[in-house]
Amino acid sequence: MKLGMEGKTAVITGGSKGIGLETARLLAEEGAAVLICARRQSALEEARADIAKTTGARVETFSLDVTDLSQIAQLPRVAKERLGRIDMLVNNAGTGTYKPFLEVTDEELQYGMAINFFAQFRICQRIIPLMVEQNGGSIVNVAGETGIMVTMPPFLSSCTGPAKSAEIRFSKILANEFGPHNIRVNCVVPGFVNTPERFSKWERELAKRHLSAEEADTERRLWSANNSMRNTRWGTPEELANLIVFALSDRASFVNGAVLVADNAMDKS
Numbered sequence: 001m002k003l004g005m006e007g008k009t010a011v012i013t014g015g016s017k018g019i020g021l022e023t024a025r026l027l028a029e030e031g032a033a034v035l036i037c038a039r040r041q042s043a044l045e046e047a048r049a050d051i052a053k054t055t056g057a058r059v060e061t062f063s064l065d066v067t068d069l070s071q072i073a074q075l076p077r078v079a080k081e082r083l084g085r086i087d088m089l090v091n092n093a094g095t096g097t098y099k100p101f102l103e104v105t106d107e108e109l110q111y112g113m114a115i116n117f118f119a120q121f122r123i124c125q126r127i128i129p130l131m132v133e134q135n136g137g138s139i140v141n142v143a144g145e146t147g148i149m150v151t152m153p154p155f156l157s158s159c160t161g162p163a164k165s166a167e168i169r170f171s172k173i174l175a176n177e178f179g180p181h182n183i184r185v186n187c188v189v190p191g192f193v194n195t196p197e198r199f200s201k202w203e204r205e206l207a208k209r210h211l212s213a214e215e216a217d218t219e220r221r222l223w224s225a226n227n228s229m230r231n232t233r234w235g236t237p238e239e240l241a242n243l244i245v246f247a248l249s250d251r252a253s254f255v256n257g258a259v260l261v262a263d264n265a266m267d268k269s
């Protein structure tokens, strides 16, 4: 199937690693010029070299912290300068905090909402006017399994789940509001995906909880064999990228306001 992306442009947040990097790579393979955004310029440069080497596509970078409103305000100008127009947007930057509800700090609560839901809201508010002007565009917001299901310990998600649920609802609302402008908005919901950053972050959080060695080992065992994962497996970033890129493409012209879950039947509800 040809996705018809030659000459199109895409902005991908969190585009230097994991799902975002594989999405940018696949878009580039399909002929799109991409602008990848993340905080660390070094990782962006690595990703740019890697994608450009394998695809020969145009890859631009922008060092952006999606929790910083003043940096988000620069994004439309930077994207227009470097890409000319914005046909596709992938709001992918995000993260999860997994810990018991009573241990969640106010700082973690605020960061969880800021990096997940607020960032998607604020970026859409600044990019959609350009799409309206162009009379078209396609957006994928990346949420997460904690937004649709209660995951088992140690994936306790009182902090992250509500932010991911908000992203799902928000995407549907935007799809309805901007459908008349030929702008599609879909939400992709990954199950557990094997990205190195996710493991190292969780290990750092575990260390901060000052558990005994035995308790920490128990948590690690639960992590690798917990009930949420029964009868399934970790997904790969490429598997998620396939779905995101399809949803962005004109081949998905009748897919709008959809919640596209890729979790290999992890959700048993």
Ligand SMILES: NC(=O)c1ccc[n+]([C@@H]2O[C@H](COP(=O)([O-])OP(=O)(O)OC[C@H]3O[C@@H](n4cnc5c(N)ncnc54)[C@H](OP(=O)(O)O)[C@@H]3O)[C@@H](O)[C@H]2O)c1
Residues within 6 Å of the ligand: 013, 014, 015, 016, 017, 018, 019, 020, 037, 038, 039, 040, 041, 043, 064, 065, 066, 067, 092, 093, 094, 095, 096, 115, 142, 143, 144, 145, 189, 190, 191, 192, 193, 194, 195, 196, 197, 198, 237
């Ligand atoms: N992996 C999973 O199992 C899983 C499951 C469900 C949902 N998801 C969701 O899928 C999305 C991608 O996850 P992933 O696992 O692929 O991520 P990842 O491997 O941890 O990569 C995160 C990317 O986002 C960037 N990033 C992090 N914080 C940022 C910030 N404040 N501003 C801008 N960029 C930032 C990172 O670069 P810098 O650090 O340099 O900024 C990196 O490029 C996230 O929304 C995540 O919640 C993932």
